[in-house]
Amino acid sequence: MLPMVGLAAAPEMIPGISVARGLQVVAGAGxxxxxxxxxxxxxxxxxxxxxxxxxxxxxADTTDVATADRP
Incomplete structure (x- = not known):
């Protein structure tokens, strides 16, 4: 029943809405x-x-010419 009261009330009247919005902003920034x-x-x-x-x-492209002919 309590969640239904939240739907009927204006967002400014809900006690924790400003804290929730602040936490949402911090989470978005994080x-x-x-x-x-x-x-x-x-x-x-x-x-x-x-x-x-x-x-x-x-x-790999630069090979030593002096040692290239040695067996």
Whole structure:
């Protein structure tokens, strides 16, 4: 019966509505921060992986001519 009273009352009359809205704003900001950190780490990981694969490819292309003919 108590939840039905909440439906009939105006949002300003419910005692904890301002606290709930504040918590919702804080949770939204926390989720945004979480997403920004996640994408930042993902981009950093992809850039480091691309840099290491590029340096390995560059190292594979340069062979020592002096030692290439030795058995």
């Amino acid at each position: 989720f945004l921060l979480y997403c920004l950190v996640f994408f930042g780490l993902l981009i950093a990981r992809l850039r480091l992986r691309a840099r290491s694969s590029a340096s390995r490819a560059r190292d």
